[in-house]
Amino acid sequence: MTRHITSKELSEMDKQERVHVINSLGGFKSVVLVGTSCQKLKPNVAIFSSLFHIGANPPLVGLVFRPTPPERDTYSNILATGRYTINHINESIYRQAHQTSARYEKGISEFEMTGLTPTYLDDFSAPYVAESHLKFGIQFREKIDITINHTTLLIGEIIQIYIPETCLEKDGFINLEKANTLTCSGLDSYHRTIQLDRLSYAKPDKEITSLLKD
Amino acid sequence: MTRHITSKELSEMDKQERVHVINSLGGFKSVVLVGTSCQKLKPNVAIFSSLFHIGANPPLVGLVFRPTPPERDTYSNILATGRYTINHINESIYRQAHQTSARYEKGISEFEMTGLTPTYLDDFSAPYVAESHLKFGIQFREKIDITINHTTLLIGEIIQIYIPETCLEKDGFINLEKANTLTCSGLDSYHRTIQLDRLSYAKPDKEITSLLKD
Numbered sequence: 001m002t003r004h005i006t007s008k009e010l011s012e013m014d015k016q017e018r019v020h021v022i023n024s025l026g027g028f029k030s031v032v033l034v035g036t037s038c039q040k041l042k043p044n045v046a047i048f049s050s051l052f053h054i055g056a057n058p059p060l061v062g063l064v065f066r067p068t069p070p071e072r073d074t075y076s077n078i079l080a081t082g083r084y085t086i087n088h089i090n091e092s093i094y095r096q097a098h099q100t101s102a103r104y105e106k107g108i109s110e111f112e113m114t115g116l117t118p119t120y121l122d123d124f125s126a127p128y129v130a131e132s133h134l135k136f137g138i139q140f141r142e143k144i145d146i147t148i149n150h151t152t153l154l155i156g157e158i159i160q161i162y163i164p165e166t167c168l169e170k171d172g173f174i175n176l177e178k179a180n181t182l183t184c185s186g187l188d189s190y191h192r193t194i195q196l197d198r199l200s201y202a203k204p205d206k207e208i209t210s211l212l213k214d
Numbered sequence: 215m216t217r218h219i220t221s222k223e224l225s226e227m228d229k230q231e232r233v234h235v236i237n238s239l240g241g242f243k244s245v246v247l248v249g250t251s252c253q254k255l256k257p258n259v260a261i262f263s264s265l266f267h268i269g270a271n272p273p274l275v276g277l278v279f280r281p282t283p284p285e286r287d288t289y290s291n292i293l294a295t296g297r298y299t300i301n302h303i304n305e306s307i308y309r310q311a312h313q314t315s316a317r318y319e320k321g322i323s324e325f326e327m328t329g330l331t332p333t334y335l336d337d338f339s340a341p342y343v344a345e346s347h348l349k350f351g352i353q354f355r356e357k358i359d360i361t362i363n364h365t366t367l368l369i370g371e372i373i374q375i376y377i378p379e380t381c382l383e384k385d386g387f388i389n390l391e392k393a394n395t396l397t398c399s400g401l402d403s404y405h406r407t408i409q410l411d412r413l414s415y416a417k418p419d420k421e422i423t424s425l426l427k428d
Contacts, residue, residue, distance in 0.1 A: 003382055004336070005375040010273060013386075020386030022270040022372065025350060027244030027302055028390065028397035028407060029267070052266045053243070054278060055363040056236040059224060064268060064276075088241055095413065095422060102416040113418070122218070136239060141362060148356055148369060149269040155362060158236065161219040168217055172227075172234030173400045176242065183242035183397050183407060186387045188414070188425065191407035193242060196396070198403045199309065202316040204327070208309060211402065 024186040031184035033097055034063065035085035035118065035127040036077035043118040043127040045110045046074045047100045049184050051086065059158040061086070061138065067150045073106065078154060082140045083125045087132035090180035094190045096131075124160060133179040136161040173198070238400040245398035247311055248277065249299035249332065249341040250291035257332040257341040259324045260288045261314045263398050265300065273372040275300070275352065281364045287320065292368060296354045297339045301346035304394035308404045338374060347393040350375040387412070 010018060029049040036044045048071075050064035065075045078084050089097045096114040104113060111118045111127070118127035124137045138156035145152055167178040176193070183191050198211035224232060243263040250258045262285075264278035279289045292298050303311045310328040318327060325332045325341070332341035338351045352370035359366055381392040390407070397405050412425035 001379040003375075003377045003379050005377070007373040010372070010375070015271070017386035018273070019270045021375070021382075021388060022273045023267055024386075024388035024390065025273075025348075025372065025375065026265055026267045026275055027246060027395055028242055030241030030243060032241060050266055051240055052264055052276075052278065053237055053240045054360060055280075055365060056233045057229070058363060059232070059236045059239075060363055061240055062266075062278075064266065066269075091410065094410065098413045099416050099422055102418045102420075104418050108418075134239075142360075144358060144360070144367075146268060146356075146358070146369065149272060149274055151269060153358075153367075155360065158224070158239065159221040161217075161224070161235070161239065163217045163219070165215040165217050168235075172231035172238075173403065174235060174238035176238065176399050177405075181241055182410070185390050185407075186412075189387065189412045190410045191391075192410060193397060193399075193405035193407050196305065196308065196404045196406060198400075199312045201402070202313050204316045204318050204322075206316075208313055 020186055028183045028185050028191065031089055031182060031190070033087040033089060033100065033116070033129050033132065034074050035087060035129060036074050037081065037126055038077050039080055042107070043109055043111050044073050044077055045100055045116060045118070045127070045129060046071065047097050054155060060141070060155055061158065063154050065152045065154065075152070075154070078140050079143070081125060084138050084140070084156065085124070085126045085128045086136050086138060087129040088134040088176070088179060088181040090133055090182060091192065093131045094182055098188070121162065122160060133164055134162065134167065134174070134176070134181060234400055242397045242399050242405065245303055245396060245404070247301040247303060247314065247330070247343050247346065248288050249301060249343060250288050251295065251340055252291050253294055256321070257323055257325050258287050258291055259314055259330060259332070259341070259343060260285060261311050268369060274355065274369055275372065277368050279366045279368065289366065289368070292354050293357070295339060298352050298354070298370065299338070299340045299342045300350050300352060301343040302348040302390070302393060302395040304347055304396060305406065307345045308396055312402070335376065336374060347378055348376065348381065348388070348390070348395060
């Protein structure tokens with residue numbers, strides 16, 4: 001049986017229920033830790049599931065910010081310093097990563113509260129998460145206000161990358177499963193993945209084939 | 215061993231290799247089929263991995279469009295008709311879904327070429343994918359030009375939803391694994407998932423717990 005939910009039913013739904021439905025509906029999401037520091041160099045880390053790819057040349061990613069805490073600390077740090085790090089979440093840290101979403105008082109470091117370890121790499125001013133296997137550093141480029149619901153899109157350029165050698169395949173594909181990168185769904189569900197296949201570039205007159213060796 | 219890639223190395227990298235690296239780097243992504251029709255009602259379907267959640271009230275999602283075909287058919291159909299559908303991809307259709315990314319001639323329906331079945335539900339003008347288990351209909355709301363790399367963000371409001379009853383949990387969470395929804399990474403890798411846990415709402419002074427029954 002299929003449940004059909006109309007726009008009217010959605011607007012009359014209990015608020016928390018609607019939040020779960022709509023957050024689940026978009027499918028599996030990237031889930032990462034964003035590392036920042038304020039100008040006094042206090043390290044901050046927060047979990048985000050709104051990271052998305054914008055383009056490869058220049059290498060750009062977007063992050064959506066809601067107008068409420070705790071995301072606002074990350075937001076104001078990015079605008080103040082121009083730098084932030086993106087750190088993939090693996091099975092050994094996903095509970096700590098989730099805990100960073102608690103509304104700690106301003107000035108309290110989620111690193112200290114959750115036991116995640118800040119680490120500074122190659123003179124980049126924002127902290128990385130030491131426990132993360134795959135991470136990259138961003139230079140802030142552009143802020144776009146999404147007026148329709150008072151959220152903000154921050155666009156940044158990837159300027160340094162750290163990848164375990166074993167995860168980087170010959171053609172540039174990164175094997176996220178070898179890095180134990182997780183995905184999330186809804187507000188609170190964490191998942192590991194099992195690769196089904198890599199498929200060849202699709203062409204109108206050609207059957208697609210598997211890129212994986214037998 | 216960790217491979218460190220600097221901004222300079224990234225800009226000097228072979229173009230295709232960079233495309234793979236940057237597309238992989240953002241982590242696992244939502245992968246969906248977007249159904250549209252032009253004003254003459256010819257159904258069109260295309261795969262996208264750039265869908266992201268913008269907010270729950272109003273229920274908004276974003277999609278990023280590159281300035282090149284074949285995405286431009288979907289883009290112009292959305293601007294012309296204001297309506298589109300989002301259809302989750304499951305294991306039985308991911309190869310056909312991937313094939314929709316081929317650059318077919320304008321006027322050729324990817325539905326016909328791939329064997330996916332268009333279906334029209336509750337007088338909604340855009341076609342759904344019959345083989346998809348979880349799908350929803352969107353009303354276009356706002357276009358934002360991302361001038362930094364000539365891409366475009368289209369924001370739409372979710373106005374109808376179809377969910378298998380068995381996937382919808384009491385609190386509104388949608389069990390995507392029961393719908394066999396897949397995730398993707400990079401440009402061409404498809405994955406199913408295994409849920410690790412659902413975690414309780416994080417609070418500063420409280421240990422997080424599992425929301426799953428033992």
